[in-house]
Amino acid sequence: MINELFRKIANEDDISLILPLLLSAEELNAVNARTLVYKELLLAEKSQREIAKTHGISIATITRGSNNLKSMSDKEKKLLQTLLIGK
Known part of the structure; x- marks a missing residue:
């Protein structure tokens, strides 16, 4: 249902x-x-601790994100990279 909804969004x-x-x-x-x-x-420019300190995000949240990235397929990582970084 959510996929259908977002496909209909025009802008x-x-x-x-x-x-x-x-x-x-x-x-x-x-x-x-x-x-x-x-x-x-x-971007891999900062350590997890630096990310936590810079953005006020818990290290646990960053670790979960890192673990999620490790479990993603190459296709999923590439999509995220394209959407978030533009590469």
Whole structure:
């Protein structure tokens, strides 16, 4: 259902409107934090501790993100890299 919904969204403004309707503020913050963690880990410019300190994200959250990245397929990692970094 969610895939179908997002396929119908025409522009970025509509995404900004629909996400708070589907997710609580806490859930949105968690998704934003995870996205930031993935981006930082993919950039590989900072240690996990530096990421935690810079962004105020717990080391446990960063470790979970790192473990998730390790379990992703190459295709999934490439998609994230393209979407988050542009490479």
